[in-house]
Amino acid sequence: MNAQTPTHRLRAGMVGIGMIFDETYRPFFERTHAEGMYDRRFGDVAVELSAVASRTGKRTDAYLKSAGNRIGPCQNFHGNHSVAEMLKGGIDFGCVATPDDRHFEASQAILSAGAHLLVEKPSVLTLSELDQLIELANEKNVLAKVVYHKLLDPDHKKMRTLVVDDVLQHVNNGYCSLLEPKSISGSQFAEWIKGRNPGTYVAVHYIKLIDFSFGGKLKTITATGQRGIVGPASGNTWDSTQMRMIYEYPTGREAAFDIHTSWVTPDNFPGYVEQEVQFRFDNGLWNGHSRKRGVECTVEGKTPFTLKNSMNNHYNGTFCEPWGERSQRGYGIEVLERFAREVAYVEYAGSKEDRSKRLAEMRKLNYNDLAADRQTVAAVQALEAILAHAADGEPDCVVRVNDEQGGLVLYRPGSQEPEVLYSGSV
Numbered sequence: 106m107n108a109q110t111p112t113h114r115l116r117a118g119m120v121g122i123g124m125i126f127d128e129t130y131r132p133f134f135e136r137t138h139a140e141g142m143y144d145r146r147f148g149d150v151a152v153e154l155s156a157v158a159s160r161t162g163k164r165t166d167a168y169l170k171s172a173g174n175r176i177g178p179c180q181n182f183h184g185n186h187s188v189a190e191m192l193k194g195g196i197d198f199g200c201v202a203t204p205d206d207r208h209f210e211a212s213q214a215i216l217s218a219g220a221h222l223l224v225e226k227p228s229v230l231t232l233s234e235l236d237q238l239i240e241l242a243n244e245k246n247v248l249a250k251v252v253y254h255k256l257l258d259p260d261h262k263k264m265r266t267l268v269v270d271d272v273l274q275h276v277n278n279g280y281c282s283l284l285e286p287k288s289i290s291g292s293q294f295a296e297w298i299k300g301r302n303p304g305t306y307v308a309v310h311y312i313k314l315i316d317f318s319f320g321g322k323l324k325t326i327t328a329t330g331q332r333g334i335v336g337p338a339s340g341n342t343w344d345s346t347q348m349r350m351i352y353e354y355p356t357g358r359e360a361a362f363d364i365h366t367s368w369v370t371p372d373n374f375p376g377y378v379e380q381e382v383q384f385r386f387d388n389g390l391w392n393g394h395s396r397k398r399g400v401e402c403t404v405e406g407k408t409p410f411t412l413k414n415s416m417n418n419h420y421n422g423t424f425c426e427p428w429g430e431r432s433q434r435g436y437g438i439e440v441l442e443r444f445a446r447e448v449a450y451v452e453y454a455g456s457k458e459d460r461s462k463r464l465a466e467m468r469k470l471n472y473n474d475l476a477a478d479r480q481t482v483a484a485v486q487a488l489e490a491i492l493a494h495a496a497d498g499e500p501d502c503v504v505r506v507n508d509e510q511g512g513l514v515l516y517r518p519g520s521q522e523p524e525v526l527y528s529g530s531v
Contacts, residue, residue: 111141111151113453115445118196118220119157120188120211121203122164125225128421129254130154130200131168132433133441135175142445147453152445156180156194158187158211192218198248198448200441201225204297205306209234212249216241221248221451223444227309227485228478232513232527235482239475246460248451248467249475250444255310256317256472257436257443259419260393264384265318267391275354275387276319279362281311284379290335290344290368298335303368304328304346304488311364311382312350312484317472321352321360323480323531326487326504329495334369341496344369348488375401375414444473480506483513483531490515490526506531 119130137152144150154176157165162183169179182190188211192199199215201208201224209229215222216238228251229235242249255261267273285307290298294306316323328348336342345367353359370379380395396415408414416422421435447467454463471477487504494502494517504515504526513527 112148116155158191279384302343325351
């Protein structure tokens with residue numbers, strides 16, 4: 106066999122081709138097209154973007170024309186039935202990077218076709234949808250995973266390492282803040298922002314960071330927010346949200362976590378995104394700040410508009426390597442490669458008879474498996490419900506997890522009747 110001939114092949118389908126595709130999936134697929142993917146356990150695997158499904162197909166067409174030989178043959182499906190048409194051609198795994206309230210339908214279709222799934226955060230917006238996807242993945246014997254790229258941030262990985270090694274002992278409370286520029290809500294996501302909020306779309310990264318890093322049982326969720334900039338002050342489109350989660354740990358002690366999120370920061374803010382975390386422990390304190398860990402750059406006529414003063418070169422950066430090669434890398438791309446390696450391991454790292462063992466092994470990875478996403482999705486569903494009641498004139502609702510009324514129960518001030526959002530156990 107020619108040394109350049111891949112041993113195996115993985116065909117990928119992409120649902121949605123917006124900003125997230127351009128920043129992470131595009132460089133991932135372009136690199137694997139050029140270099141393939143190798144591991145001693147499964148050999149040389151060709152990973153190819155074989156099809157894209159989108160609403161209009163215009164961005165796909167523009168990308169395929171500009172990409173040239175950086176990508177292989179790729180079909181462009183568009184319209185109301187684009188996902189179904191894409192799946193007819195056959196794929197090995199499908200990636201979903203649409204607005205979050207469209208994740209479920211596309212994910213369900215991919216799993217039903219017997220393909221592995223990778224869906225952007227939040228995976229889905231309700232626990233009942235999560236249950237259906239997990240059941241489908243089990244029925245079809247495929248992986249169902251969700252992208253939480255911030256878990257691969259070197260700073261977050263280091264913090265978790267100190268927690269795992271018992272250097273930082275028992276978290277007491279935490280604060281997370283993520284502020285995005287107004288252009289995010291006003292242009293990049295203007296098509297789908299109506300009726301949505303930045304907490305669900307952005308804060309879910311920190312919900313997962315807290316849930317994954319510290320463990321414990323989610324008990325209570327409260328939230329509030331502000332309106333009036335990207336939508337009417339009396340409407341259901343939110344400029345910013347403030348969310349609190351209470352967790353209980355095996356010792357019986359509790360910890361409170363506050364997550365503040367906004368997508369109406371002025372566009373001339375010096376950083377692309379302002380991200381900050383603080384966690385207090387029995388014996389220590391962890392502070393992280395995305396801008397202060399980085400660099401500052403000023404270019405006349407460019408900063409801070411077309412080029413920001415502060416850059417996050419860890420998440421995703423374009424570089425001219427010392428040896429002259431142009432590259433694009435970072436943990437936002439690394440997380441996608443990790444999923445592709447998990448799929449390749451399941452399919453090619455041994456005999457067909459042992460595939461079920463390899464599948465079970467990859468499903469145990471609770472940083473991205475849908476089955477380990479229950480408390481995160483519960484927090485998202487609670488946030489959505491609390492904000493919906495606030496928009497209807499009922500602020501200050503509280504959602505409790507696994508109480509005597511059900512798995513996810515909303516309580517309204519002044520009302521004796523709870524609203525059961527999810528009856529099963531979270």
